[in-house]
Amino acid sequence: MPDQLTSTLTPDAADAGTRALKVLLAGPRGFCAGVDRAIRVVEEAIRAYGAPVYVRHEIVHNRTVVEELEEKGAIFVEELDEVPADGHVVFSAHGVPKTVPAEAARRNLLYLDATCPLVSKVHREAERHYADGGPESRHILMIGHAGHPEVIGTMGQLPPGAVTLINDAEEARTVQPEDPTRLAFITQTTLSVDDTAEIVDILRDRFPLIEGPKREDICYATTNRQEAVKAIAPECDLVIVIGSPNSSNSQRLREVAERSGTKRALLVPKLAALDWSVLDGVDSVGITAGASAPEALVQEMVNALAKRYTLQIEERTVKEENVTFRLPAPLG
Numbered sequence: 065m066p067d068q069l070t071s072t073l074t075p076d077a078a079d080a081g082t083r084a085l086k087v088l089l090a091g092p093r094g095f096c097a098g099v100d101r102a103i104r105v106v107e108e109a110i111r112a113y114g115a116p117v118y119v120r121h122e123i124v125h126n127r128t129v130v131e132e133l134e135e136k137g138a139i140f141v142e143e144l145d146e147v148p149a150d151g152h153v154v155f156s157a158h159g160v161p162k163t164v165p166a167e168a169a170r171r172n173l174l175y176l177d178a179t180c181p182l183v184s185k186v187h188r189e190a191e192r193h194y195a196d197g198g199p200e201s202r203h204i205l206m207i208g209h210a211g212h213p214e215v216i217g218t219m220g221q222l223p224p225g226a227v228t229l230i231n232d233a234e235e236a237r238t239v240q241p242e243d244p245t246r247l248a249f250i251t252q253t254t255l256s257v258d259d260t261a262e263i264v265d266i267l268r269d270r271f272p273l274i275e276g277p278k279r280e281d282i283c284y285a286t287t288n289r290q291e292a293v294k295a296i297a298p299e300c301d302l303v304i305v306i307g308s309p310n311s312s313n314s315q316r317l318r319e320v321a322e323r324s325g326t327k328r329a330l331l332v333p334k335l336a337a338l339d340w341s342v343l344d345g346v347d348s349v350g351i352t353a354g355a356s357a358p359e360a361l362v363q364e365m366v367n368a369l370a371k372r373y374t375l376q377i378e379e380r381t382v383k384e385e386n387v388t389f390r391l392p393a394p395l396g
Contacts, residue, residue, distance in 0.1 A: 091381035096285030098180030102157035161220020208252030298325035307354030314354030
C-alpha cells in the first residue's frame with residue numbers, strides 16, 4: 065500500500081468559514097532524473113566556464129526553469145549560428161540530430177550534451193536496427209509526435225528515409241513499409257503508456273516479425289507519473305497538471321487524468337495562469353506536475369489554495385524514485 069500523508073491547512077482568520085477542499089497530491093510528480101541532470105549541466109557549465117553559456121533550444125520544456133537559468137547566465141538560442149566562435153553551448157535534454165554536434169565540431173565550439181540518457185538509449189536502438197544500412201538493416205517505425213524535439217533528434221540519428229514516423233493508431237493501421245518482414249519499432253520516451261500499447265499491438269498484429277526494444281522506450285518517470293494520476297483521478301472533481309503547453313509528458317498527464325475518471329483536467333503552466341473560477345463547485349482537486357516542472361510551482365499552488373479554502377491534503381505516492389544520472393564529461 066503506498067504511503068499517504070494527510071494534513072489540514074486552514075485559511076487566515078479573516079477568511080474563517082471558507083469552505084473545505086480536499087487536495088490529492090500525486091506522487092511521484094515533477095522533475096525526473098533526466099531533467100535534473102540537464103539543469104545541472106547548464107548550472108555547472110556556467111560555474112566552470114563563466115557566463116554566458118549558450119543553450120540550443122529550451123533545456124527542458126518549462127519557462128520557469130528557462131528564466132531561472134537565464135538569470136544565472138544562460139542564453140537560449142534556436143540554432144548554432146547564434147553562438148559566437150568562442151562560445152560554450154549545451155544541447156537540450158530532448159536530444160539533437162547528428163548534424164548538430166557535427167556542426168559544433170566543425171566550428172570548434174566546446175559543446176556539452178545534456179540529452180537524457182534514456183533518450184540516448186533510444187538513439188542507440190535506432191542505430192542497432194539500422195545496422196549501417198547493411199543486409200541486417202531494418203526499416204524503423206518510430207511512434208511519436210511530429211515536430212517534437214525528441215522525435216527530430218532521434219530520427220536525425222539516421223539517414224533520411226531510414227525512419228517512418230507513426231503519430232497515432234490510424235497511421236499504424238495504414239502504414240505500408242517496403243519490406244514488412246524487416247521492421248523494427250522505437251518510441252518517444254514521453255508518450256501515453258496506454259496509447260503506445262495500442263499502437264504497438266496494431267503493429268505487431270500487422271507485422272508479426274517486427275522487432276521491438278529489449279526494454280520499453282517510454283521512460284520510468286513518464287510511466288510513474290501517469291500511474292500516479294490514474295490513482296487519484298477517480299476521486300477528483302478537477303485535476304490540475306502543472307506544466308508547459310509544449311511539454312509532451314505534461315500534456316499526456318492531462319489526457320490520462322481525463323480518461324481515468326476526473327470530471328475535468330487542466331494543464332496550467334503556473335499559478336498566475338490559473339482561472340480561479342474553475343474551482344467553483346469543486347470539492348476535491350488533484351495536483352500533479354510534469355517531469356520538467358519544479359516542485360516549487362506545486363507548493364506555490366497549494367499555498368494559494370490554502371488562502372482561499374480549508375485544505376485537507378493527502379499525498380498519494382504510487383512508487384518511490386531514486387534514479388540519478390551522472391553529468392557528462394568534462395563536468396562529471
